[in-house]
Amino acid sequence: MTVDTVLPNTQIPSYELSTDQIEIRDQALKFFMSEFHPLQERMDNEDWWPEHAIPKLGEMGYLGQTVGEEYGGAGLDYLTSSVIAEVMTYANPAIAFSWLGHDNLCLNNIYRSGNEDQRNRYVPKMCSGEWIGALGMTEPGAGSDALGSMRTRARREGDHYVLNGTKIFITNGPIADVLLVYAKTDMEKGTRGISAFIVEKGFEGFRVAQKLDKMGFRGSPLGELVFDDCIVPVENLVGEENQGARIMMTGLDIERAMAVPFAIGIGQRALDLALDYAQTREQFGKTISNFQMIQSKLAEMYIRLEAARSFAYRAIRACDNMPHGETGRGDIHKLTAAALFHSAEAATFIADEAVQIHGGMGYMRETEVNRLYRCTKVLEIAAGTQEVRKMIIAGEMLKG
Ligand SMILES: Cc1cc2nc3c(=O)[nH]c(=O)nc-3n(C[C@H](O)[C@H](O)[C@H](O)COP(=O)(O)OP(=O)(O)OC[C@H]3O[C@@H](n4cnc5c(N)ncnc54)[C@H](O)[C@@H]3O)c2cc1C
Structure with missing residues (x-):
């Protein structure tokens, strides 16, 4: 059986885009078709993640798309970033899926809501692709009601927080170096008692419980994460306590x-x-x-x-x-x-x-x-x- 070899459609409509946006999109399409499109069949068949993908995206300037240039980002607006995402998906949906988990769900949120120290410690390494990011919100008992039913809790002990709980369906979870994680710091306050934390994969008490086997976007790793008395320094609280x-x-x-x-x-x-x-x-x-x-x-x-x-x-x-x-x-x-x-x-x-x-x-x-x-x-x-x-x-x- 032959593999489809259709070339990218160069006629993708562009009425609402500027000349610059069209040029960025078309260059990106060419790059993703030559570098990433050939990988998608193996990714799907073997649920294989190409480790060079994120560093390669960093090298080519496709990480930190909406992050300021002073932190190593590309300083693009969301619309320009979205047309890059569109053609990345066109060429290889699974790499694009992991890119979204890294660049938008994790990196963009740390950049937007983190303090100067957090930005300096995490953003440049994520823009270069040295570190991969993920976002941990969903839990086994908290999906659509992610806020109200959240069970992961964080209690402060001196200069650190202790996190306990489980997060599920986390894109990039099995390969992430840095995770933006939500946990309840005040169980009495309901949704007003949630805080956001930056967790590194090497923090004591953090582990990947399992990699999950999914129907589509195969190759992009999805996981279940466990926080078992996980020690997170107070400097890694994002924003104010209970403002998550x-x-x-x-x-x-x-x-x-x-x-x-x-x-x-x-x-x-x-x-x-x-x-x-x-x-x-x-x-x-x-x-x-x-x-x-x-x-x-x-x-x-x-x-x-x-x-x-x-x-x-x-x-x-x-x-x-x-x-x-x-x-x-x-x-x-x-x-x-x-x-x-x-x-x-x-x-x-x-x-x-x-x-x-x-x-x-x-x-x-x-x-x-x-x-x-x-x-x-x-x-x-x-x-x-x-x-x-x-x-x-x-x-x-x-x-x-
Ligand atoms: C491939 C994949 C990647 C993901 N990546 C991430 C990630 O990176 N980070 C992360 O935190 N999460 C991630 N998620 C989790 C995702 O956001 C949740 O799966 C989603 O929010 C739905 O939650 P649930 O699966 O628990 O479904 P449930 O909330 O259990 O819903 C089950 C069904 O009930 C319906 N339902 C629920 N409440 C109501 C209501 N009040 N009225 C009507 N219908 C209702 C739902 O619409 C659905 O049809 C990912 C999920 C998948 C599948």
Whole structure:
């Protein structure tokens, strides 16, 4: 069976991007297609993580994308970063997934909410790719209700905190050097008793309990983490004690916005593969692209992709216009949840139709279109499920 060899689509629409953004995107696409695209089949088959990927991204200037240049970052806005994420996903979704865990979920949050000492200690090494980052929020009993049901606790003892608890479904967990972890410092105060900590993998009492086996984005390591009397120095408390919920909520809107390009990248790739296949696969003496039912599918895929892309750019641009600390509530909270809801649904639809156009071949695990199909589901689950996104949207609309 042949491996898909479709070349990247150089016609990716760019109406809303500046000349600079288009140039950055096209250069990135070329690099990711030559360096990372060839790795994806082995990553999926063997759940293999290429250790050189993060350092290579650092070397090429693709880490710390939204971090200031004085800390070794690229100083880009979210929209420019999102188009890089889109083409990284297009070329290799699993590397892009780990990039998101590192660059957005962990690094960007430490950069935005950490103090000068924390920025100096952690940000440059994460921008170079020397250290890999992860975010530990979800727990076995605390998913959609991550704040309210959180059981991981941190108690202060002199010059350090002692953390106890378990975090699950943590992207990069098994390979992370640095983790941004949320824990309750005051069990009586509910969501107002949560704090954020920077944990290093070498801290006493921290361990990776297991690497998890997932359906899509395979190769990007996902893990369960245990904190068993884990000693964290007080200097590693991010922000004020009991102010963690605010850090988490402001970060989550940006995380949702930056997950949208994943849906666009997967949707674009699935459409390109389907277009190629429809024009080469022959049945009834002609290519299947001649059949109106196939044309209808391709047209609908394009419509949903372009609608999602327009919504994506609008929501991400809105994040660029928000001062730090002002996300996590109001219009931006609603808009980012809606953009991710819409794009995740579009990507799921497009990948499903792309498999349908590939017929039996699309059902084979080793085809790229099958890999994309297996990736899409998590876009409806992680960073708040579709149901949670609807709760956010309705909640904001119904606020008095
Ligand atoms: C591949 C992957 C990567 C991830 N990476 C990270 C990471 O890096 N860091 C991290 O902290 N977390 C991560 N997560 C966790 C992710 O954010 C959670 O899985 C997600 O928030 C959902 O939580 P849950 O899985 O516990 O589902 P649950 O909360 O148990 O939900 C189960 C179902 O019930 C529904 N539901 C729950 N409450 C309500 C309600 N009030 N009304 C209606 N329906 C409801 C949900 O929508 C869902 O359909 C990752 C998850 C996956 C799968």
